[in-house]
Amino acid sequence: MPSVVEPAVSSAVPQSASPFGAGWQKSMMWVFIVTDALLFAGFLASYGFVRLASPQWPNRGEIFDLRLIALMTFVLISSSATMASAVAAAQRQDRKMAGRFLLLTLVGGLCFLAMQAYEWSHLIREGATLHSNPWGVPLFTSCFFLITGFHGSHVLTGLIVLASTTVRNARGRSTTYGVEVAGLYWHFVDLVWVFIFTFFYLL
Amino acid sequence: MSSTGSAASYKGYWITWGIMLAITAIMLAADSLPWSKFAVVGLLLAAMLVKISLIGGEFMHLRWEKPLLVWAVAGCILFFSAFLFILIAFDGIRIAGMLQP
Numbered sequence: 001m002p003s004v005v006e007p008a009v010s011s012a013v014p015q016s017a018s019p020f021g022a023g024w025q026k027s028m029m030w031v032f033i034v035t036d037a038l039l040f041a042g043f044l045a046s047y048g049f050v051r052l053a054s055p056q057w058p059n060r061g062e063i064f065d066l067r068l069i070a071l072m073t074f075v076l077i078s079s080s081a082t083m084a085s086a087v088a089a090a091q092r093q094d095r096k097m098a099g100r101f102l103l104l105t106l107v108g109g110l111c112f113l114a115m116q117a118y119e120w121s122h123l124i125r126e127g128a129t130l131h132s133n134p135w136g137v138p139l140f141t142s143c144f145f146l147i148t149g150f151h152g153s154h155v156l157t158g159l160i161v162l163a164s165t166t167v168r169n170a171r172g173r174s175t176t177y178g179v180e181v182a183g184l185y186w187h188f189v190d191l192v193w194v195f196i197f198t199f200f201y202l203l
Numbered sequence: 204m205s206s207t208g209s210a211a212s213y214k215g216y217w218i219t220w221g222i223m224l225a226i227t228a229i230m231l232a233a234d235s236l237p238w239s240k241f242a243v244v245g246l247l248l249a250a251m252l253v254k255i256s257l258i259g260g261e262f263m264h265l266r267w268e269k270p271l272l273v274w275a276v277a278g279c280i281l282f283f284s285a286f287l288f289i290l291i292a293f294d295g296i297r298i299a300g301m302l303q304p
Binding site for chain 1: 212213216217219220223224227230231233234244247248250251254255258259261262263264268269271272275276279280283284287288291292294295296298299
């Protein structure tokens with residue numbers, strides 16, 4: 001008897017309830033961010049373990065082009081700033097400006113993914129796979145492809161969310177709240193990159 | 204939503220962007236500093252924490268959220284990450300010690 005049960009459930013969970021002073025959508029996005037952050041923490045802890053337990057580790061300066069990584073970081077930080085500006089514009093009910101900033105964020109995300117694809121193809125051409133590489137430590141590329149690939153999949157998901165938000169904004173169907181929740185996810189992607197950038201490319 | 208209504212400032216976001224770029228430049232240049240490896244690692248970790256605080260506080264608006272939400276998010280991530288890293292670090296250091304000639 002779902003027709004009888006449903007009203008009872010919905011009355012038990014009032015729609016106006018606002019945990020932590022934020023709406024449900026935003027609260028649930030924060031819950032997702034916390035769980036996803038712990039997943040990345042697990043990956044990075046595993047990477048730290050593998051690195052500590054390995055008698056030798058490849059010299060990152062000989063493998064990565066740090067200029068490209070710096071450019072990728074610049075693009076992602078800039079896209080985070082444009083996303084924050086899109087949220088600010090949406091809060092001011094300036095739909096046109098919000099749309100422009102959302103488009104800029106999309107372009108930034110696409111550029112980042114393109115550069116990551118270039119970096120991957122470059123390493124693969126040099127003989128790097130998930131199980132082996134020319135630098136003598138197979139786990140190095142296992143960690144690299146797993147962690148950067150998982151982050152890249154988050155960027156791709158973010159781009160889909162942003163594209164949807166941009167189209168909805170252009171049609172006048174998005175809310176300030178929707179733009180803000182999409183922004184939270186995009187900033188999280190940027191936040192995770194800060195860890196990857198530090199632990200993988202600099203330390 | 205209302206809790207973050209005061210956060211909307213283009214100028215503030217672009218100042219944060221500039222600071223983050225400057226920190227990134229310092230991080231990239233850290234390797235060439237005539238410092239010990241320990242000091243360079245300390246600088247990189249400190250710079251990383253500042254960048255994370257800027258993204259969380261300014262871009263994700265945690266500065267304007269209720270303290271309960273901030274503590275629930277930051278506390279949960281910090282506690283479980285530290286738990287994970289500390290447990291794994293002990294084993295990693297032990298194995299690294301075993302591998303020493």
